[in-house]
Amino acid sequence: MKPIYSFLLSVVLSFILQVNAFAQRTTVSGTVRDAVTKETLPNVSVFFKDTQIGTQTDVNGKYTLVSPNPQSEISFNYVGYRTVFKNIVPSATQEFDVALVPDARALDEVVIVGGKKLKYRNKDNPAVELIRQVIAHKEENRIKSYNTVSFRQYEKMLFSLSNVSDKFKNKRMFRNYQFLFQEQDSTLIGGKNLLPIYIQEKLADNYLSKNPEKNKTIIIGEKQVQFDSRYIDNKGMKTYFDRMYQDIDIYKNNISVISNEFLSPIADGAPAFYKFFITDTLKNQKPQIIELSFTPRNTNDMLFEGKIYVTNDNHYAVTGASFGVNKNINLNFVRALKIDLNFEANDKGKYSLSKSNLLADFGIGKTKGIGFTGERSVTFKNYQFDTALPDTIFQGKSTVVLADAAKKDDKFWEKNRLDTISTNQLKIYGNIDTLQNLPSFKRTMKIVTLLFAGYQNLGPYEIGPVNTFYSFNNVEGLRLRFGGRTTPELSKRYYFENYLAYGIKDEKWKFFLSATYSLNNKSIYEFPQNYVRASFQRDTKIPGQELQFVQEDNFLLSFKRGVNDMLLYNDFYRLDYVKEFENHFSYNLGFKKMESDTSRRIKLLKF
Known part of the structure; x- marks a missing residue:
């Protein structure tokens, strides 16, 4: 039994020593400011008096100073300010904020030399050395x-x-x-x-x-x-x-x-x-x-x-x-x-x-x-x-x-x-x-989103873009279109997009259908993208024109210089694979087939 008693005694003594050491610990923290401007002061030297235990305030003027022994006084020193000594409670954890007063006497050390201004140079310059x-x-x-x-x-x-x-x-x-x-x-x-x-x-x-x-x-x-x-x-x-x-x-x-x-x-x-x-x-x-x-x-x-x-x-x-x-x-x-x-x-x-x-x-x-x-x-x-x-x-x-x-x-x-x-x-x-959750903010966000993104969210489906709902040209006349796309609320794997358009003058229907499968189970509208998409489109196209960043039936493109009197009916078949990496490298592989019906090419005749 003696070994057990000895072990218990050693544990108790160790615990008492640790508690005693902790009881003597002195911890002081706080913030140092300018007494006049109230701004915090970085890099202020903070020391326990008559010790080498010290620190500096951080960029926000905050400091924490710890001593394993009882301390009764702390000093604050900063160039251009009066040194401050403050009494503290020994063996305690406490907060102590200090306001330093600028020392006007520091101005006496400034020497102004008249005459020609010395040219700055690196040679024999102690700062450069x-x-x-x-x-x-x-x-x-x-x-x-x-x-x-x-x-x-x-x-x-x-x-x-x-x-x-x-x-x-x-x-x-x-x-x-x-x-x-x-x-x-x-x-x-x-x-x-x-x-x-x-x-x-x-x-x-x-x-x-x-x-x-x-x-x-x-x-x-x-x-x-x-x-x-x-x-x-x-x-x-x-x-x-x-x-x-x-x-x-x-x-x-x-x-x-x-x-x-x-x-x-x-x-x-x-x-x-x-x-x-x-x-x-x-x-x-x-x-x-x-x-x-x-x-x-x-x-x-x-x-x-x-x-x-x-x-x-x-x-x-x-x-x-x-x-x-x-x-x-x-x-x-x-x-x-x-x-x-x-x-x-x-x-x-x-x-x-x-x-x-x-x-x-x-x-x-x-x-x-x-x-x-x-x-x-x-x-x-x-x-x-x-x-x-x-x-x-x-x-x-x-x-x-x-x-x-x-x-x-x-x-x-x-x-x-x-x-x-x-x-x-x-x-x-x-x-x-x-x-x-404010109704007025919700209404504002819907309007802003509609104006800038062009889509009105209806939950699992959003309609848009609104700037394509109405356009016109010399061949189709007034072109009306309606469409939209599914959102992640419907599925995070499958996405569908479609539209249906009709020209009042040419009296013909146009449409678009696409299906997309997300390979990483994330929204295809978020980074990083990784999906496969198949689509079919039957629509008109200006011969030789390939727009990259806007759609051809955008309302603003209705206003063109010159005469726009020729369009081709086309069937587009597309298969695309898109892959983005976390390092922002990406690639896109695609297959595209276009069939133009020249027999249905429209030429606006002028009389």
């Missing part, structure tokens, strides 16, 4: 320098109509939709009033291997605003936003932003395109951090401008960055762009990306008028470096979505989000659901 060291050490600081890496990633994307005026918001047409509008700090991109229209979240586990080079992403949870699929292609919209807002890797030579390629400020050839200046040194932390400001040599080039933070040691690692684009360039109607990157040190002393945030505002006017704001924030946590990864992880597709990823409930997201989400942002899910 520093950035060259950063470039030289890129490979050792990149995440790909490890043999294996695994981490969890949380992504949040939000899109809104921006810069909405009070006058526009209070219009009579929006009387029933006031719950949709949200207010924000007017100093931020997008203006005071926003009208959020879309939000999506994604949680994924990522695995990387250096040798052999492999990567795998397993999406364990995804959530997005769901619009009525009869009017909006939710999957297509999600795919479009994912392609427009891509991951930002500052260590790459080129960074893709809004489908445009920009040269990174630490690209191999960056010193030839950017000007660099040392603007600050944060000496109260180890290693010291040097702030480098950069700007394009030519303000019309597609280049960034902003600040980058680098360690002043033998690694020259990037610890943070904040930058945008020069206002002189024309970037697809982009009115404003802001990118923030935050890195955290691991137990090996290397820095890995902990959060990235991309905020862009689009609009026709430079500053005035309603625009469109998109924000994508990505948080990275639970890094594991150089750990053995089984080969089975990398089997199959590089990106896998778990079967229940889209079915996660609110409790799952509350527990697993790696970043905070505001109450206003959470409201967007419910607001859109409420909006779609």
Whole structure:
């Protein structure tokens, strides 16, 4: 029995020691802001007094500081602001928000030199020498320098109509939709009033291997605003936003932003395109951090401008960055762009990306008028470096979505989000659901869909396109047509399309019939397509004309220059196979037979 008592005693002692250690743990978190402007401050140094335990605030001014021992005081230090010391409760978990006051004395250190302006040059420029060291050490600081890496990633994307005026918001047409509008700090991109229209979240586990080079992403949870699929292609919209807002890797030579390629400020050839200046040194932390400001040599080039933070040691690692684009360039109607990157040190002393945030505002006017704001924030946590990864992880597709990823409930997201989400942002899910149940909105969507898509949805069948119901030409005279197609509500495997047309002048009937079989059990109107289609058509055709993107009986094509007095009656037999891949490669195989009845060719005679 003694071994059993000894085992129980060891378990109890271990438990007591763990509880005691946890009881002494001090955890402090909160947000740091400017006391005057109320804006959040990134890269503020936060330390427990008389210790080397410290951190920096992220791009949103938030911080979390943990010590295994009791701590009674915490300090906040930021260049240009007064250092703040605050007493805290030892051995407790607490939140502590701080407002830093600008230090006017910092202005005394600025020296203004009159006379001829010095010409910028790379030679003997300490800022350029520093950035060259950063470039030289890129490979050792990149995440790909490890043999294996695994981490969890949380992504949040939000899109809104921006810069909405009070006058526009209070219009009579929006009387029933006031719950949709949200207010924000007017100093931020997008203006005071926003009208959020879309939000999506994604949680994924990522695995990387250096040798052999492999990567795998397993999406364990995804959530997005769901619009009525009869009017909006939710999957297509999600795919479009994912392609427009891509991951930002500052260590790459080129960074893709809004489908445009920009040269990174630490690209191999960056010193030839950017000007660099040392603007600050944060000496109260180890290693010291040097702030480098950069700007394009030519303000019309597609280049960034902003600040980058680098360690002043033998690694020259990037610890943070904040930058945008020069206002002189024309970037697809982009009115404003802001990118923030935050890195955290691991137990090996290397820095890995902990959060990235991309905020862009689009609009026709430079500053005035309603625009469109998109924000994508990505948080990275639970890094594991150089750990053995089984080969089975990398089997199959590089990106896998778990079967229940889209079915996660609110409790799952509350527990697993790696970043905070505001109450206003959470409201967007419910607001859109409420909006779609309003009778006035349903009527509006039907009208809009009819005008732009050309189809009126009736459930399993939709009629259209409406712009072909009426047309005219010199041979058929007034041409009347009616038709439509089945929808996925009838079947996800089988689809049918048809129309019947009649010419008042030639007094002849025309028709079309097609049957389509979906090979991947998905809608043939969604990506990726994979189907077989067989069709027969008896109709008129202008000899030698082959339209690719519109139908010949489109109402707008009734208005033609010159004389259109000859048509052929034709019978078309078609068999098509369409295949699209996830990488957007596709091919189309088809067989087409056309029979023209020259004996029935019509020639309009003029007297």
